[in-house]
Amino acid sequence: MDKADLGTAAEELACKHLRQAGYRIVARNWRMRLGEIDIVARDGDVLAFVEVKARSSAGFGGPEGAVGPRKRRRIVAAAKAFLAATDCDLASRFDVVAVEDGDVRIVRDAFQVDDVWATV
Numbered sequence: 141m142d143k144a145d146l147g148t149a150a151e152e153l154a155c156k157h158l159r160q161a162g163y164r165i166v167a168r169n170w171r172m173r174l175g176e177i178d179i180v181a182r183d184g185d186v187l188a189f190v191e192v193k194a195r196s197s198a199g200f201g202g203p204e205g206a207v208g209p210r211k212r213r214r215i216v217a218a219a220k221a222f223l224a225a226t227d228c229d230l231a232s233r234f235d236v237v238a239v240e241d242g243d244v245r246i247v248r249d250a251f252q253v254d255d256v257w258a259t260v
Contacts, residue, residue, distance in 0.1 A: 150194030151178060154237035157244045163188065172221045175214030179237075180222060187230040188248075189219040194239040207236055212251055 155165055163181040170177045179190035193206045207215075215234060223232065236250040 146194050147192070150237075150239040151192050153239055153244055154179060154190065154192045157237065157246060158190065161246055167222075170218065170222055172218050174221070175218035177215065177218045177222060182230070183248075185230060187223075187228060187232040188235045189215060189222070189232060190235045190237055191215055191250075192237045192239065195241075207250065216253055 151168070155168070158165065158179065158181050161183075163183045165179060165181050166187070167180040168178070170180055177189050178192040179188075181188045181190055191207050191211070195206075212234075219232065219234070222228070233249050234251050234253075236247040238245045238247060
């Protein structure tokens with residue numbers, strides 16, 4: 141399976157698991173000039189911006205570790221644009237769904253906006 145197919149399959153699996161966990165999918169692959177949000181989902185009264193990371197093996201580290209400072213800054217910028225474009229006033233957070241060898245882990249509140257700007 142090539143990288144694009146792995147990513148598409150991982151996003152489908154992530155959506156399935158998020159729904160099972162009670163999330164309601166609001167948008168997928170929301171793009172703006174500076175970045176993209178894989179999944180925007182509502183979890184109760186919170187809007188979760190979800191990054192999906194997949195690995196076919198643990199050889200290069202876990203999927204969660206692939207969401208580094210640069211990627212986090214892009215996600216935060218895209219999330220701000222999404223909130224502005226939709227006039228959404230819900231509390232928000234950043235989650236990561238890690239898909240590795242068929243195992244799916246939802247990491248709620250994986251990082252904070254303050255953490256992102258502290259690494260600049």
